[in-house]
Amino acid sequence: MQFTAMILSNAEVSPGYWRMRMTAPPEFASAAPGQFVMVRVNGAIDPLLRRPFGVFDVGTHTPAHSGAVAQPYLEMLYRVVGKGTAMLSELHETDLLDVLGPLGKGFDMGDPDEEKLIVGGGVGLAPLYLLARELVKKSPVRLFAGGRTRDDILCITEFERLGVECYTATEDGSLGECGLVTEALLRRLDALQGRATIYACGPHGMLNAVAGIAADRGIPCQVSLEGYMACGVGACLGCVAPGHRHSAETPDFRCVCTEGPVFESGELKWRD
């Protein structure tokens, strides 16, 4: 669905990372965790293309003044990486945005009896909050958040408020453990009684490590990918990722925007 959203708030939550809330059509309340939106930053031709962002949260905004109608909203968490996101960060309350979504295939909620282990790196946490919000309704949930420095560990308080047990690790040791967050994940897996499912979103190196751990231990794992995409609806074929059978002789590409962005990690090709 294509709609005009009005920005309700846009704030820097950590150096370089922003959280934006905007109005959304009522249908957005049923957006699946892991789905994304394509946002047009402005009506000009530079930047030309929409930018994809994971849906961080959805809800209903109740305006402060009495008598106003409650308004469904969506939130996104984004990192300023280039011209488009820099322009986005300069927008204010009441500014309008052209949005397409919710798009793509979201996370599978899995079996309620299993423990849910969520692994996120930096802005990769964006689609994982809505996921955690849904998962905590039925299962115990643990979050493993990693980053280069403390600035890359985002919105942990929000996850804790959901009742999620949070583990953090930074490469420079400025917050939580010093090192990679996959170390904490491995320890939890060692202590695990019963079954679990892993959900991950973040830099490709982190996803590669998490997919390897899941494969070694025979644990189901879903990953959410990013891709350079022009359209978000399966037409440009810019955002494909190699599937598990992919080779130069027998290519096997999956479209991130329509077949994903969430994939079973075993469906994809990873580095050995």
Added chain:
Amino acid sequence: MKPDMTVNLAGMLLRNPVMTASGTFGYGEEFAEYVDLESIGAFVTKGLSLKPRAGNPTPRIVETPGGMLNAIGLQNVGIDAFILKKVPFLRSVNTPAIANFFGNTVDEYAELAGRLDQIPEVAALEVNISCPNVKQGGIVFGTDPDCAASVVSACRAVTRKPLIVKLSPNVTDVVAMARACEDAGADCLSLINTLTGMAIDLNSRRPVLANITGGFSGPAIKPVALRMVWQVAKAVKVPIIGIGGIMNATDALEFMLAGASAVQVGTASFINPGAAQKIAADMEAWLVENGVDDVKSLIGALET
């Protein structure tokens, strides 16, 4: 009074001159949620080959000011899967569907044209000649008039459907290419395909696209496209479909003044999946505002 928006394109009567460009509109179905397919003149499928093609490694696309580069590598389902999985949808839409196709040899082009000719749901054929000829050291068919003519005559021999030839702008003399294709039996010429370009990442000192070079499209290429349409329109008798950076009705109408009988909307559909429908509606509104009762009266009406 409602203006006449219909145009006749090599025997096809289109409800309006706005089509969608190959490679930017999937096989039609992908956009059904966003576009009333029966509000546009025609749509063109993703380029088809004999065998399925997986395409290039990623990154395949990158944005540049006012445009984008793509090196998808002609990923497509292949003619067999097209017939099995995509044609049934075409049957359900009352709008001409044009099949775009390409080959690596003249024989492959002819075989595809022959097979597409047999599909009743395919209203017309659009030949992509911007592919390397594997039998002649990889020279791009669309950059050599003789090479292009041999493709067009081979296709012409096996189909009676309207045959559209999509011209590459990556040539010294587009008029020579256009004349060669017209003489070889093309019913219609569409131009321009993407311009070859590249983008470099200074920090990594590497090209941005895995394929190094890619096809440049978007509003930045419009002036080049307009010039080529204008040059070709003066030189040939067959109708022309103008393509290149069309983002709105103004752009589309400018192409018609330059000599195009219809237009294709490409990159704009990525940004607004409903772009073609809106452009068609806005063109009609412009005609009403300006007291033009027939869109055909604008074709080649440029005053110089």
